[in-house]
Amino acid sequence: MNTQEALQSFDLDPRLFYDAMAFSTDDYLYVIDMATDRALISDNMKADFDLPDCLFEGLIPLWRALIAERDLQSFDESIDDMVAGRTDSHDLEYQVRNRKGEYVWIVCRGLMKRDENGAPAMFAGVVTNLERKGKIDPTTGLFMHDKCIQVLDRMLARDRVAGGVLLLGLDDFSRINSLNDHAFGNVVLRVFAQGVQRLLPEDASIFRFDGDEFAIVAEGADRAAMEDLYHAIHALANRQQDIDGTTYFCTVSGGIAMGDAEQSSGSDLIKHAESALEESKHRGKNTVSFFSADMTEAKLRRLELSDRLQASVLEGMRGFSVHYQPLVNADTMRIDGAEALLRWKDESLGPVGPDEFIPVLESYGLIGQVGRWVLERAVEQCAAWSKARSGFIMNVNISYLQLFESDFIPFVKQVLDESQVNPSQLVLEMTESYFVTDLDALKTTFDRLRSLGIRLAMDDFGTGYSSLGMLSQSPADIVKIDRMFIRNIDGEAFNRSFIDAVIDLCHSVGIEVTVEGVEEPTELDTVRSIGADCIQGFLVSRPLSAADFEERFLA
Numbered sequence: 001m002n003t004q005e006a007l008q009s010f011d012l013d014p015r016l017f018y019d020a021m022a023f024s025t026d027d028y029l030y031v032i033d034m035a036t037d038r039a040l041i042s043d044n045m046k047a048d049f050d051l052p053d054c055l056f057e058g059l060i061p062l063w064r065a066l067i068a069e070r071d072l073q074s075f076d077e078s079i080d081d082m083v084a085g086r087t088d089s090h091d092l093e094y095q096v097r098n099r100k101g102e103y104v105w106i107v108c109r110g111l112m113k114r115d116e117n118g119a120p121a122m123f124a125g126v127v128t129n130l131e132r133k134g135k136i137d138p139t140t141g142l143f144m145h146d147k148c149i150q151v152l153d154r155m156l157a158r159d160r161v162a163g164g165v166l167l168l169g170l171d172d173f174s175r176i177n178s179l180n181d182h183a184f185g186n187v188v189l190r191v192f193a194q195g196v197q198r199l200l201p202e203d204a205s206i207f208r209f210d211g212d213e214f215a216i217v218a219e220g221a222d223r224a225a226m227e228d229l230y231h232a233i234h235a236l237a238n239r240q241q242d243i244d245g246t247t248y249f250c251t252v253s254g255g256i257a258m259g260d261a262e263q264s265s266g267s268d269l270i271k272h273a274e275s276a277l278e279e280s281k282h283r284g285k286n287t288v289s290f291f292s293a294d295m296t297e298a299k300l301r302r303l304e305l306s307d308r309l310q311a312s313v314l315e316g317m318r319g320f321s322v323h324y325q326p327l328v329n330a331d332t333m334r335i336d337g338a339e340a341l342l343r344w345k346d347e348s349l350g351p352v353g354p355d356e357f358i359p360v361l362e363s364y365g366l367i368g369q370v371g372r373w374v375l376e377r378a379v380e381q382c383a384a385w386s387k388a389r390s391g392f393i394m395n396v397n398i399s400y401l402q403l404f405e406s407d408f409i410p411f412v413k414q415v416l417d418e419s420q421v422n423p424s425q426l427v428l429e430m431t432e433s434y435f436v437t438d439l440d441a442l443k444t445t446f447d448r449l450r451s452l453g454i455r456l457a458m459d460d461f462g463t464g465y466s467s468l469g470m471l472s473q474s475p476a477d478i479v480k481i482d483r484m485f486i487r488n489i490d491g492e493a494f495n496r497s498f499i500d501a502v503i504d505l506c507h508s509v510g511i512e513v514t515v516e517g518v519e520e521p522t523e524l525d526t527v528r529s530i531g532a533d534c535i536q537g538f539l540v541s542r543p544l545s546a547a548d549f550e551e552r553f554l555a
Contacts, residue, residue, distance in 0.1 A: 034121055041054055048098055050098075070200075070202050082112045090108065105141060110124060140189055144207060167273035170213075179248075184246065199232050199236065216229065233252060257269050258291075305352065324549045326540050326553060327339060328534065337392055340394060379396075394421075397430075412454065427454070458474065479506050480516050489526050517538075518535050
């Protein structure tokens, strides 16, 4: 006896059957009377998608209005095929908007039953939320790595232009978790994913990878289209954002790999995109890179640097040194202090620039230990030079990672006490982005440092997030204007106006201004004429060893 034969002799109350089905699954159930267009849906479907009732007319058009625009064509085609009699089944994956306004992935399966004349009589089925089935990332509602590989493999197998993959990584995302908590971080990931989905063209799909990484597969896209897509996402992320009254910054880096005949699989393409993303991170983040074959060499170089840097740290900071660049009083042209700058020279590789080795120190958790060593050397040197130049000022760069160390402030105080350097002679520098992005969380740390008499400098002002308006709320005692605004200052009206406005506003709220990168006499004359407090740059001197600095400026 088959199922159909068994049903003829099986007496069952349909209400009891429906109740049992609804109770035993978290899927959504629907039944549509095609003659009257009345639909019966399960309670959870009504609640989760904010539908008008459990029994109402017009389910299909109401449901269609919730479907993501890129999925409408396939949905319409499936419904039309059933109504026209070309098929009796409906089986489709697509995204639909829930009552929270978020798009979730579902699979909708249904069966059309017809009357004796072949006309549609009943359409019934099940809607499954893929997030609950482990196929969807529960945080963002996106498909994950395995699905991405499947889509890429299918794309690469086609004869037409393959397209590409854009791998996205949120910059310093661990900072958001540290400043708030993981629950807040998960909300940030979900908001980012939903925002990016609204930007995607029709033939593009986004997937959640591990941690803060996402992949976008754009079928048929060329290099220009891939770059345009990144810039649209960059514009979405590169601004102050707010979730329930908590503001945050979270920029995004990108790595692009284009599909071509050289890739044998989607996994190969992802590996190339990972190399490109890593390149963007090491170029300073908040930018995008296309994969090229030489990136493999660059990655090997970073791995080699990491090994050698770890060995240098373990061997008592072998190869590290501190150089000093003069800070000149703009009024008197007198040397008032110096900025301590970390240098590193490997026995085999030779000198390696800080732009290359400092990101590696941060990536491998070495920056805290090295940063403390620099601070100790710089404060000791400040003590020695203060004997020749009373009140000598020492500027020291710190990584924001150091500020999260619970004993950082006691360590700074101990170093000052042991060297007998007045705290007012120490200036701690951080890039401007962290004064903006982490201001709320770091305010207590900043206040404690300033209460000791230590001053804070905002480095590279104008290159990142800051606006002139935020200077009045900034805890910075000194603002350092980046070299990019000094070039051609006499010929660039904007640059001169920008520096003029920064100086006026800073002075109005008691902030000093240092102009970095002064290399030409005309630049020096201009920045002095508009009221800069301090000058730094190659025109005065390049960074020097302690012995050379002392001989040239303090002898």
